[in-house]
Amino acid sequence: MTISWISGAERLGDGTIGGPMDTPDAPPRAVWHTTESGAGDAAFESVGAYLMSIHAEPHLLYDPTTDRLGQFGPLDRSARALRNNGSTRTNRTGRVCVQVEVLARANRPFTDYWKPGPSFAALLAAIRSWGVPDRWPAGDLAASPGMPAPRSRSVWLSSGGHYGHANVPGNDHWDPGAVSRTALLAAGEAPSDAGVVVKLSHVIAAARRDPTAAQGSALHRADVLPVERALVAEGLLAAPWADGSFGTKTKAAYSAWQRRCGFHGTDADGIPGHSTLRLLGLTHRFTVRF
Ligand SMILES: [Zn+2]
Structure with a gap:
């Protein structure tokens, strides 16, 4: 291809x-x-x-x-x-x-x-x-x-x-x-233990667009999947929703994660920020880049 x-x-x-x-x-x-x-x-x-x-x-x-x-x-x-x-x-x-x-x-x-x-x-x-x-x-x-x-x-x-x-x-x-x-x-031969990298800007863009796009739309699947898997592991998201689309279920789960991190109100709106995403990555082994 x-x-x-x-x-x-x-x-x-x-x-x-x-x-x-x-x-x-x-x-x-x-x-x-x-x-x-x-x-x-x-x-x-x-x-x-x-x-x-x-x-x-x-x-x-x-x-x-x-x-x-x-x-x-x-x-x-x-x-x-x-x-x-x-x-x-x-x-x-x-x-x-x-x-x-x-x-x-x-x-x-x-x-x-x-x-x-x-x-x-x-x-x-x-x-x-x-x-x-x-x-x-x-x-x-x-x-x-x-x-x-x-x-x-x-x-x-x-x-x-x-x-x-x-x-x-x-x-x-x-x-x-x-x-x-x-x-x-x-350098194209990625080492097999290469860490997963998640781009903050991609996750934010997906969280803003995917919930209002067609069901299952995934703007940045590769960045969103590790985040969703981490939310599943945290018990905040049901496994079937870990599909690479940052839809309303994922957004609600991320909001719950933000509250768990101590954020409230508009700071827990389900749109990822650097500090909460970094915390999630530290526990669930992905690296956050801007
Ligand atoms: Zn040149």
């Missing part, structure tokens, strides 16, 4: 960035960029907004320090972070040309200090779902602006796999720098 939208990635913008691919019969590929900025939530938001304002969106924005992932548009359409090579529209080459902007700088390879987690694993799984092979057909990445990387037009047109922006013909940037190509592809 191919993955156009990564579940768990935050939607950035209105979801329209490019158009259909020019050569959908050519091999699928992914291109790695660095934003030449710092990382962290403030950078994530300002760089995301900036890329939209200049119409240079990739498909994905990734923070290597927090494992936060955002998505601007569907992976089966083009992104806009590459320059053309003559009349060849490099953004539109291949079955897919998935572009990832990593919040990092090319002169400090992000694989030296990053903390890839479940979001990165989901990102790589989505790239692989299109048949992008785990190889780097152009060869080396650039180690500095003065040590350019191979940028072969014929390789680009004929070979699927992973490329740095530094490997794309018609372009002159040297990002993402000398990241470890092996570490980057190996």
Whole structure:
């Protein structure tokens, strides 16, 4: 199954960035960029907004320090972070040309200090779902602006796999720098004891929308399920309602949890907050992220 939208990635913008691919019969590929900025939530938001304002969106924005992932548009359409090579529209080459902007700088390879987690694993799984092979057909990445990387037009047109922006013909940037190509592809192998991560913003959005949506609607199933299982374990929710949909039963159960934590009135309205969700996660072994 191919993955156009990564579940768990935050939607950035209105979801329209490019158009259909020019050569959908050519091999699928992914291109790695660095934003030449710092990382962290403030950078994530300002760089995301900036890329939209200049119409240079990739498909994905990734923070290597927090494992936060955002998505601007569907992976089966083009992104806009590459320059053309003559009349060849490099953004539109291949079955897919998935572009990832990593919040990092090319002169400090992000694989030296990053903390890839479940979001990165989901990102790589989505790239692989299109048949992008785990190889780097152009060869080396650039180690500095003065040590350019191979940028072969014929390789680009004929070979699927992973490329740095530094490997794309018609372009002159040297990002993402000398990241470890092996570490980057190996990070998708999530360790079997990987902790469950629940995003607070996703759970809040689900708690606001699911109760008024169609029965069983689940805006963020992966985030809501661990919360519901914890509420079941606390004796506050009947097991059949642990279905990934933050419906009225779940909301009532969460309200009971908030009261158990000492909150009252509007502070126990069933919409999760950071302190009560963190408490639930501490007991029931999930980690809360914003
Ligand atoms: Zn780039």
